[in-house]
Amino acid sequence: MKIIVCYKWVPDEQDIKIAADLKVDMSMAKWKISEYDKNAIEEAALQAENNAAEVTCLTFGTSKAKQSLKDALSRGPEKAYWVNDAKAENTDGFVTANILAAAIKKVGIPDLIFFGEGSEDSYGQQVGPRVAALLDIPALTFVTKTAVKDDAITTTRSIGNCTEDVTASFPAVVCMLPEINKPRIPSLKQVLKASKKPVEEIKLADLGLSDAELTVKNKVKSIQGFVMNRKNKLYQDGSSAEKVKALVSDLAKEGLA
């Protein structure tokens, strides 16, 4: 069984600053593998350990994403594919899916393709099912459990008001919810092994995509800090009982107590 797990290299939102003019400042941000994708990598690693799956990982990123490869490989995959292009700086779900699908076709469609439920930065929640559609294979999304038997995968999906078990024969795309597992913290030996694992860089030009397929669809007009409009009233005077009294009186004015 072959698995390709896709991941994205994202800025850590804890380091993202919102300036007074609401501009988003990422200059201090450290970058990391999107947390949701770590769940996907972990699930693939578990399949490798339990079902002898051959796992490789794939990312589309700028030259900076090179830093991510060792981290990704230390989490289990035996090989990394890296579509290295500055276009990753300005991409959308449409372009990313086109590129990933083309890269997967190029290296050979595996039995299973794993994704996280969305990326931590833009949280577009679409690249996984888009890739499935482009490859014309089923997409099993919001998955909390996987089980592989013969040439099929059975997943438990948790979709709002119900759960359901969906079985798909290979090949299929599976997108994981975070509760599916706890990603491992790579050990020293896993990190060392990772630096010896092969990385194959894929050039965008070799994927045979048209200009239209590489042009973002919706135009981002602005990305600005979210403005929280709250009263921010802190009760600081008096005893705890007095603070609570003041709070309840304010809530009463709002018709809530």
Next chain:
Amino acid sequence: MSDEEKFDAIIIGAGPAGCACAYILAREGKNVLVIERGDCPGSKNVTGGRLYTYALELVEPGLYKDAALERQVVREQIMMLSEKQGITIDYYNENLEENTSIPQSFTVLRAKFDQWFADKAEEQGAMIASGIRVDDLLMENDKIVGVKAGEDEMYADIVIAADGVNSLMGQKAGLKEEWNGHEVGVGIKEIIELPQDVINNRFAVGQGEGAARMILGQTGGIQGGGFIYTNKTSVSVGMVVSPAELAKQDKSVADIYQDFKMHPAIQKLISDGTTAEYSAHLVPENGWNSVPKKLYRDGFLMVGDAAGFCINTGTIIRGIDLAIVSGVAAAKAILKESEQPGIQYMKNLEELSLVPTMKLFAGWPQITSIPRMVQKYPDMINETMDFMFKVDGKVPPKMTGALKNIMKSHVSLFELISDGWRGFRAI
């Protein structure tokens, strides 16, 4: 034991000392592993600092040219603060090395610099494993033969502790004790972001040029001092105070630092900036006196802050350069393939002038520990300035009498002479 698990050298910590050592060893064909606790090199290090270029030249001539540096220091400044006044001594010097025109020093942001240095070491062939905490040393017949991280054991001919001021590895090796209160300072460092041209204007420096300012006074009467370094688009502001004295009074170091920042002469330098990072940590403060008695044992060397290599003269703080030099000394000792790399390492530290320099400044910590240095003298000099520049339409007092009175109100003649003597003796 497979190949994979045995290295020529394992270096714990990917700071300047560890990276310098790894860079040279890897360049000379050694199989080197650097283990870094942070998720990436520099991530445990929010501080800004200052790099003296000569150290990097020892690693590889010209290496500094593409290093992640902030500004070339052209203004050395000493500032003395009293409650509302401040006097600044400003020394302008482009400080270019005579023959080579290499600038003497640069400000750096450790998060960027360490990452750059680790990348360089990796390019040379060193293996960097980040996000890994080393838990213990492996010993065989009283020789240190490797490290243990989680369940994993990794062996090496030599283990180099470059794990910083608290050096857990130095403690595990039995070479280092926990710091005494008088050997360390409690440091607060902050990175305050400001636009590039605002920094240029406030510190009167050109593009790419920077200032390094040491500040005495307004540390709440506690032994210690402050500093400001200019980076490209931020300033590193900080303060180091004695924890022992701090413990004796109610104010927290955070409060003292806040008051320090609110001093009108400081506030104007940093106003409208936004804090990007803020941290409190320990700084080795006691110079040569707190360097462990022994920096090596069989299969083990200590470098950088772990070895206590830090000099604070009151006018400059040196740490990064000493770290790099000690990393170089360790690498060269290992490359000699001698039976006793530890002894060779100490020899190299002598030859590279590190130990003699540390010894020279051995008495300096006592200078800044003279309580008068942090309050009375700054107050006194500011009062003198006030007298010299005051014009209020009244008849001014006579010069000699007035100056004597100012001095008397702050220190006794005896104190003055004894401080002078201590300063003289220190060098």
Next chain:
Amino acid sequence: MAGIYIYSEEQPVTEQLLTAGKTLANSLNEKINVIDFSEQDSESFIKKGADHVLCLKSDHPWPESYAQIIADILKEKDPTVVLIGGTLRGKTTASIIAAKLQTGLVNNAFAIEGSGSVIETKRIMYSGIAVCTEELCHGSIVTIEPRTFDAAQDSDHQGDTENIDIQPEAKTITVGNVCPIVHQDNDIATAEKLVCVGRGLSDQNDMKLAEELAEKLHAQICCTRSVAEDYHWLTTDKYVGLSGAKVKPNLYISMGVSGQVQHVAGMRDSKVIVAVDTNENAPIFAAADYGIVGDLHEIIPLLTKELG
């Protein structure tokens, strides 16, 4: 051809999308088309503002399997914009349709506005700290989460219905064991009042404090992600956040919640937010209308008593 197309596999969500669609139709001067599965619903959608309903006749039970058919229909109709209900199934369906049509997709838009021929959407990024405004390409798909808009009201609006017989293909898929999640109490997503517990609770016994307060207020209890996923004090359907439930009660009282961005993203549409936490620097206070810095073991019982 052009027009606004609306689809959701859940009938109440379609009614909410009609509210957004009508505003958009007015400013763009376009017709509203709804895709659904039931003639009965079709009638009601027309009353609520649909000009044209395409009613798909099929008995395939897996909503996601309609993506290809909807894509085929939309390809022929060449819509200006497609609004799809942003349920989890809806977002998956929308992604597949967008890929099939090689068009753009904005998931989780919380605002959509049309002016002239330009349509702009807003959605959150970076776990909620930023808002991304996008100008849509022609034919873009937009998903809007349930309850973002109120349901459209009945009127005497006229429209027509077109029945389409379809045969969805999903031969490589089998679906079984469909279990509705039974909410122990009511669904927190629709609760009027919520008491939220976070990691500031020292142990599970502290849940009693929350329960007593909730009882007094007639509120539901919800929690942060770690309380559900790490401590298991409540089930995962009770956690509020970006990847959990989005709530917008009239009153939201948090106790021992630090207020990480991902959590705040799930509750910041609440009308009034009250925070109780020991750490005065906790980000929850920036997100709150009223705050008390203090030990919840002391404050919450006082609050429960005071509300008496």
